[in-house]
Amino acid sequence: MTLQVGVIGTGMIGQDHIRRLTKVLSGVQVVAVTDIDRARAASAAPEGAEVFDTPQALIRSDKVQAVVICSWGPAHEEQLLDCIAAGKPVFCEKPLVTSEAAALRVMEAETAHGSRLVQVGFMRRFDADYRRLKAVIDGGSLGAPLMYHSTHRNASVPEGLYTSEMPLNDTLVHDADISRWLLDDEIAGVEVRVPRRNSRGKELRDPVMVLLHMTSGVIVDVEISVNIAYGYDIRGEVSCEQGLAALPNRPAVVISDQHGIRQAIPEDWRERFIEAYDQEFREWIVAAGQGTATGPSTWDGYAATLVADAALRAVDSGKREDIRMTRKPGLYDRPAQAAA
Amino acid sequence: MTLQVGVIGTGMIGQDHIRRLTKVLSGVQVVAVTDIDRARAASAAPEGAEVFDTPQALIRSDKVQAVVICSWGPAHEEQLLDCIAAGKPVFCEKPLVTSEAAALRVMEAETAHGSRLVQVGFMRRFDADYRRLKAVIDGGSLGAPLMYHSTHRNASVPEGLYTSEMPLNDTLVHDADISRWLLDDEIAGVEVRVPRRNSRGKELRDPVMVLLHMTSGVIVDVEISVNIAYGYDIRGEVSCEQGLAALPNRPAVVISDQHGIRQAIPEDWRERFIEAYDQEFREWIVAAGQGTATGPSTWDGYAATLVADAALRAVDSGKREDIRMTRKPGLYDRPAQAAA
Amino acid sequence: MTLQVGVIGTGMIGQDHIRRLTKVLSGVQVVAVTDIDRARAASAAPEGAEVFDTPQALIRSDKVQAVVICSWGPAHEEQLLDCIAAGKPVFCEKPLVTSEAAALRVMEAETAHGSRLVQVGFMRRFDADYRRLKAVIDGGSLGAPLMYHSTHRNASVPEGLYTSEMPLNDTLVHDADISRWLLDDEIAGVEVRVPRRNSRGKELRDPVMVLLHMTSGVIVDVEISVNIAYGYDIRGEVSCEQGLAALPNRPAVVISDQHGIRQAIPEDWRERFIEAYDQEFREWIVAAGQGTATGPSTWDGYAATLVADAALRAVDSGKREDIRMTRKPGLYDRPAQAAA
């Protein structure tokens, strides 16, 4: 049985997902595409796929069983509501939506529908390294987690396009989501501290240090550096009551030469998370084939929106900004992960 | 376009490949199976696949575009010759065949056919770590390779089933093949030395040390240990003129606890090479879809047969046993790797 | 030429330093000891050393060229002032003194004397790993430091004796001093955050997280855990503008066994810093032989006192507590390190 998928948005990430669904993964077929730029949609469409004029038309088409949203953030709410109205499973790239109110509306619609339909694109949860890390923590042999050190370093960001708000409302959401997932916890408060500025990114507030206060009392300290030149370096270490668990080096060749004994560091997120993206869709295909969704949910997208808002407030106030979440619908309690 | 595949042999490895072709990979469908045990074939057959009475019938069936051979070694020659006669691409688990004469007959048939049809199951060539290692060596920045240290350690082997000949005619072929591939070289001679015996495998000649003398003069020293208890530990280090390149630790969580700072070691080959098996078939599907084969060839299977024979002679003689290969058919010169 | 040394205080640390000065190091002789417990002093005295009744008598004795203070903290001020009055070089175990006022009095006396006489026992500065780390930072190839992550983990602390204030007024001073030294900077403000409590140390505030705001804007985040069971694990990583520099694993045997591939972690500070203590005294002997002092100074002991005070205020206030230092006497500007 092959899942018939429609893709909304055929920019860089949309094209990459079309490639993935077409050439890498099994049990899935891209049968429909749409984009605000119709020519771009036509050129991105794989053989046999229909090009639709509007997202709404694509979502409602009988040939489309499930939807992948790669449009820009402000368009997501309407497209998600259309998918839910049509009862079709939908994968939505981050951000889920761009305001708390929008997140609540999507959550209300999905809750009214009665079962999960939405998976949000937090790909780190599908990374093998993070999954093994979570398994160790959950295994309990190290005792309860007390602190989590998360470092998120980018070699560079596009000058002009990447603003000083983005470490907090764009980059941070990955660390925030993975903290919530890894620790099985929610974020209760956010603090931001701004260290000495990196002279390589002249106009930017870079790096930033963020403290996430979890409901359990765990403190997460996040270093976000977006111009660190040497590579894309994602690290995480959990301090537990009687031991540590940390992400390993990436499996690069161990070279001994005039630069020492060394391993290469990934250049960017594509290289670092390529398998995680594949696995993210592998599991989505299984769940969508059963008419539902697993993995990161609307609730997680809602939480991400709240963290981004709180972080922006915190950098201005210099204080801890609290997060108050609505009551969690039962729909989002501990979804079983789909079998891979 | 979906490749229609028939699988011969539905034992443990055959069942695993059927799972892989059915649930993991795209662009492929298992449409036919056969086994000397018909009931086992029937139970292993995925939905819609036909169970054939004989390998010959399966190979000749119009619905089968390409064949996967997972039967036992002595049956391979006839099945390979049938596939070549039918002009169908075939993936053959190792060993290709069980004698030099048989290897030459298969090679002759394929050469007469005029293009490659056979891919042999040396999965290490598809492992990401080995591929990155080869890329570093081929890149040339470390100068020419001079020595290669290959260690092949198994936690244990099935008592009674695994004999003292098997380190040399079964286990060694992986190190021999990967040495030939990594160094782009052939093996000219083999020596075997037998160290102090591991008391854990009482009746076995274990470990063994093998020296492979490559045509270029590179010496490969192989440690084969098959009862080392602690895990399945595959290592490789190339000493070049001005540096080293080595396989890294596997990407396990870095744990700090009462046992120190540590990373887990794979338990067995399934855990270690699971992605390599997937990739091996991913590339086979692409090539078979084009009516041909890439990756490890009949020539490589032939070389493996010669090495196993020479190693068995060398352990008895205590001397270097030379390998003399026939002239290499042009068919096997540097096949371009299929696009992944 | 052999330096004639008198040791004040012959408890555990005093006895260890006597052993060091007697059996490990050259160019030095312990000629005098004293302790509030005269019997303990007598039993700790090496052959030929005189046991004095009071610190004052020992300090003033003609046979004593330099003094090592290992008494308890509250006694340090008077003994230091006596040494300075006598113009004798003195090594003083931490804490230098126990109040800001006392530190200022010692600093005034030494400044009046006109040259350095006091070295404080911050042994980390003499550790080879930290020194290599500083050399990399000072080398400048990674750009300016922006953040420093310091983790200070103890397997356990003596129940009952170690109070909730001690992570902040005793343990933290090592991280604070090494941060000032490594970054060539001063601490301008301190924040303390208290994560979820480690249930292994029931009555203790453990762990704590401390943020040190350096004058340059660098932020240092310190994790102090004092009941983490698995070992004594001191880590440090500097995030610079274009790279990182971090302390390595300790050089333990790499074992592969049923617990994985692993290296042991030191059990306690004695094991971790044994060579640093030796080196600390090696350099003190050289400087004291020249009638002066190098290494950590009265100024550094004064800074440590201020940090401890600020950290205790910060844990109560929940806010950043600023540190205001007096004007730095020229005496303490960048002392040349004594030749080892």
Next chain:
Amino acid sequence: MTLQVGVIGTGMIGQDHIRRLTKVLSGVQVVAVTDIDRARAASAAPEGAEVFDTPQALIRSDKVQAVVICSWGPAHEEQLLDCIAAGKPVFCEKPLVTSEAAALRVMEAETAHGSRLVQVGFMRRFDADYRRLKAVIDGGSLGAPLMYHSTHRNASVPEGLYTSEMPLNDTLVHDADISRWLLDDEIAGVEVRVPRRNSRGKELRDPVMVLLHMTSGVIVDVEISVNIAYGYDIRGEVSCEQGLAALPNRPAVVISDQHGIRQAIPEDWRERFIEAYDQEFREWIVAAGQGTATGPSTWDGYAATLVADAALRAVDSGKREDIRMTRKPGLYDRPAQAAA
């Protein structure tokens, strides 16, 4: 009590040992020096040391309690016999002597004396990494050792001065001695294999691979590379019945920059073994102060001579060359290590 030492030979290594005995270590004083170049001896003599005209005069002088021999190899036999005749403890740099017959003569003289006087300069036995490695093997938790992989890599050797025989009669002795010590075993046979030549050292036989067959059956494979450019890289890994134990990376700063995540490799043996040389003399001073010797003995120097001879024969014969040792005098059974 201070040991009065005379040093024979004040070339590079002699000068370094004089520095060590004078400035680094305690309980020792260099009171006499001699050299075939009297001016060099005079200039190397520390304050208060007498310059002697001949080794014999120095050895016999009443002011000399113990002797350090740093002259060239062919002079060692006579000087050692003189020391033994005088009953004075002697540290002798490698090689002990330059022929089997000479080694036997020295051994006979020392045996006739009735207790050990000679310590040979195999400094690796005093290296903390090797000692920890031996402790793990001796601890027995990994089972019996079966194979030992020893790699000995030099960045470069002095062109013209370093001949093709020297990897086998000069460099190899370190690996041979450390194998005997680590495994508590003797070498029964030697094989040499010559891989593809490193084009960086054009006239040299480099690298070489040596197999040492130990009496227990353990096989040691040694890679000796003397022009590998990237550094001085000494590695060792013991394969035991149920696990491995290996030397770790040297404790260099972990740098993450454009070259990857990396640690520096030592440049040469001085950097790598500086602490081992110190410790070697520290223990010698203790034993010599008691009128005896511990550590590497005349027996070990004799074994080294046999291995070098056998390796030179083996590279010519292409075969295993056996080593037959004389009966071991009881004097050399398991000497207790001097307390450090």
